[in-house]
Amino acid sequence: MNLLKRKKFTQQQFAKKVESAWSNISGRSLSRQAVNAWINGREVPKFSPAEILVVIEILECTLAELVVAFANQEQENSEEKK
Numbered sequence: 001m002n003l004l005k006r007k008k009f010t011q012q013q014f015a016k017k018v019e020s021a022w023s024n025i026s027g028r029s030l031s032r033q034a035v036n037a038w039i040n041g042r043e044v045p046k047f048s049p050a051e052i053l054v055v056i057e058i059l060e061c062t063l064a065e066l067v068v069a070f071a072n073q074e075q076e077n078s079e080e081k082k
Contacts, residue, residue: 001039003059003069011035014058021054044070 004014012032019030026048037043047055056066 001069003061003065004039006061007059011039017058018055021058022051025050025054038070 004011007014009017015030015032015035019028022028022030028051034043034045038045052063052066056063059066061069
C-alpha cells in the first residue's frame with residue numbers, strides 16, 4: 001500500500017503502531033499477517049470508527065485516501081486474477 005511506503009513503514013512497524021494505539025480504544029490486536037492480507041487483497045479490514053481514526057492518524061492521511069488505497073488494491077488484485 002502506497003500509504004505505508006509514504007510513511008516508510010514496514011508492515012510489521014505499522015502493525016505494532018496500530019496495535020499499540022488500539023489497545024487503548026478497542027483492545028484488538030493486529031498482526032503483520034493481517035496487514036499483508038489487506039495489502040494483497042485477501043481480506044478487507046473491518047475497522048470501528050475509532051480504529052479508523054487511529055489508522056488515519058498513524059498514516060497521516062485522509063479518510064478518502066484510505067478508502068481509495070483499499071479500493072485501488074482490491075482492483076489491482078482482481079485484475080491480476082484475470
